Amino acid sequence: MSDDNQASTAASGGCPFSHSQGVGEFADAFATVRSQQGTMDIDDQNDPVKMVLGLKSVRKAAHNWKTFQSGAIPGRIVVPSEVAIRTIRQLPFELDPPMHGDFRALLEPWFKRPLEPAYQDKLITTIHRLLDNVQNKEVDAVSDIALVLQSQALTTLLNVPFAESDTWISWGTHVFRSEDNPLDADKANILYDYLDEQINRARKTPSDDVYSLLCSAEVAGKKLTHDEIKGIMVLTFAGGRDTVINMLTNTLAYFADYPNTLALLRDKPEFITSAVEELVRYFSPLTHMGRVATQATEVEGQAVDQDSRISLCWASANRDERVFENPNEVDVTRKMNPHVGFGFGIHTCLGAHHARTLLRLWIQALIERIDMISVGDFEENVEVWAGESDTVERKVGFHALNLTLKSIADKQ
Amino acid sequence: MTQIIFITADEQEHVLEADSGSLMELAVANNIAGIDGDCGGVCSCATCHVHIAPEDKARVGEASEIEADMLELAENVTENSRLCCQIAISDKLEGIRVTVAEG
Numbered sequence: 001m002s003d004d005n006q007a008s009t010a011a012s013g014g015c016p017f018s019h020s021q022g023v024g025e026f027a028d029a030f031a032t033v034r035s036q037q038g039t040m041d042i043d044d045q046n047d048p049v050k051m052v053l054g055l056k057s058v059r060k061a062a063h064n065w066k067t068f069q070s071g072a073i074p075g076r077i078v079v080p081s082e083v084a085i086r087t088i089r090q091l092p093f094e095l096d097p098p099m100h101g102d103f104r105a106l107l108e109p110w111f112k113r114p115l116e117p118a119y120q121d122k123l124i125t126t127i128h129r130l131l132d133n134v135q136n137k138e139v140d141a142v143s144d145i146a147l148v149l150q151s152q153a154l155t156t157l158l159n160v161p162f163a164e165s166d167t168w169i170s171w172g173t174h175v176f177r178s179e180d181n182p183l184d185a186d187k188a189n190i191l192y193d194y195l196d197e198q199i200n201r202a203r204k205t206p207s208d209d210v211y212s213l214l215c216s217a218e219v220a221g222k223k224l225t226h227d228e229i230k231g232i233m234v235l236t237f238a239g240g241r242d243t244v245i246n247m248l249t250n251t252l253a254y255f256a257d258y259p260n261t262l263a264l265l266r267d268k269p270e271f272i273t274s275a276v277e278e279l280v281r282y283f284s285p286l287t288h289m290g291r292v293a294t295q296a297t298e299v300e301g302q303a304v305d306q307d308s309r310i311s312l313c314w315a316s317a318n319r320d321e322r323v324f325e326n327p328n329e330v331d332v333t334r335k336m337n338p339h340v341g342f343g344f345g346i347h348t349c350l351g352a353h354h355a356r357t358l359l360r361l362w363i364q365a366l367i368e369r370i371d372m373i374s375v376g377d378f379e380e381n382v383e384v385w386a387g388e389s390d391t392v393e394r395k396v397g398f399h400a401l402n403l404t405l406k407s408i409a410d411k412q
Numbered sequence: 413m414t415q416i417i418f419i420t421a422d423e424q425e426h427v428l429e430a431d432s433g434s435l436m437e438l439a440v441a442n443n444i445a446g447i448d449g450d451c452g453g454v455c456s457c458a459t460c461h462v463h464i465a466p467e468d469k470a471r472v473g474e475a476s477e478i479e480a481d482m483l484e485l486a487e488n489v490t491e492n493s494r495l496c497c498q499i500a501i502s503d504k505l506e507g508i509r510v511t512v513a514e515g
Binding site (some may be wrong): 059060063091186273276323335339342344352356 | 476
């Protein structure tokens with residue numbers, strides 16, 4: 001899925017004497033083009049995309065699934081397109097109603113488990129064990145913290161043995177792409193081969209994990225095929241990989257730059273819930289998601305041809321100054337925050353309960369244990385979206401972010 | 413304490429009491445079916461949609477522009493729709509009956 005965006009160029013920082021300043025800043029990359037045009041046309045492998053940039057237009061288009069469909073050929077609603085490198089349909093997000101609703105209904109209860117106390121207790125244990133290992137020494141927030149926590153927490157979501165996370169961690173942060181080519185099919189095969197094994201194992205020896213649930217489940221009166229199960233699992237792995245890694249890394253970068261916000265949440269933990277929403281709005285870990293027009297139509301007053309693509313640019317919409325006061329400031333006490341960081345409409349992020357719970361518990365642990373965060377060298381992950389007349393560079397996270405989490409206990 | 417009555421899709425009445433917080437928080441704390449409050453009350457998810465009886469609309473008050481924009485694209489919207497994370501509990505809501513919206 002689209003967690004692997006445009007070939008990312010490396011902007012580097014990391015002067016040892018002026019480091020942390022700016023590391024927590026994530027600029028509104030689309031500000032100018034949004035206010036001047038409302039959309040931005042980009043090319044993508046000769047299948048152009050009209051990026052929709054304003055919040056209200058994004059929501060309207062996301063709501064209108066009849067005109068802007070997800071059930072196009074597999075990979076086409078992802079930008080950059082994955083049509084050339086995969087045939088597996090990712091489910092349920094590359095489906096339209098009514099099939100979409102049938103798959104969603106099957107999966108919803110499983111993906112709501114993060115609301116249960118026992119699930120949260122597991123995540124709390126995972127988080128504190130990780131903090132034990134990484135605090136008070138310089139580590140890379142991406143590979144030593146975010147990748148590890150994302151992988152370990154995913155074992156709870158899938159209800160598989162904790163040790164599986166070692167395999168996923170060993171894949172590195174770029175499991176679904178190689179460093180030099182974001183559309184490298186060989187990389188995706190690591191995941192596909194792994195999933196084939198897991199599904200076959202679950203068929204032979206069922207357990208209480210997600211694969212076994214899917215092997216025994218029915219949708220519309222029929223057992224799921226191997227490729228349908230695989231399509232669900234590919235989405236779960238890919239959709240929750242870079243997004244969660246960026247969310248966790250960027251949160252550390254932000255608190256490094258703004259220790260007062262960490263202190264505020266320590267004094268007033270009742271704001272952690274709104275802080276989670278605000279950080280997701282500000283970081284917008286997934287820049288956008290595409291749709292295919294089923295008929296000739298228009299967005300923002302501009303023509304959209306039948307069978308052409310648009311994208312719903314969550315990252316731009318989340319900085320729309322017509323809706324958000326001080327859109328480029330993080331206000332963890334923000335009361336009205338109608339962000340689209342988890343998407344909008346029938347396809348809203350299935351993993352949102354897991355992501356919200358993980359970030360909430362992560363912040364809770366940080367305020368309990370971490371006094372301050374100091375930053376060393378880092379390398380930003382900057383997406384480049386090249387339009388006909390505009391090129392937008394968006395910092396979405398980091399390739400590496402060296403930092404030290406200084407514990408409260410160590411200070412005392 | 414203010415008494416609030418939620419009517420769920422199965423037509424059951426749930427009589428609850430609170431003296432602070434929002435209607436959404438009260439409903440979630442009491443597992444009222446159909447009120448999820450996924451975003452915690454910042455008006456971004458529309459999973460706390462209720463219908464207010466016409467005679468009660470005056471004491472509940474009007475939706476803000478941001479809330480109205482969210483409701484515009486919600487399922488089963490009527491002129492009596494509100495997102496109940498945006499309704500603060502106070503004395504003036506005593507005995508109010510709100511119906512959980514479907515969808």
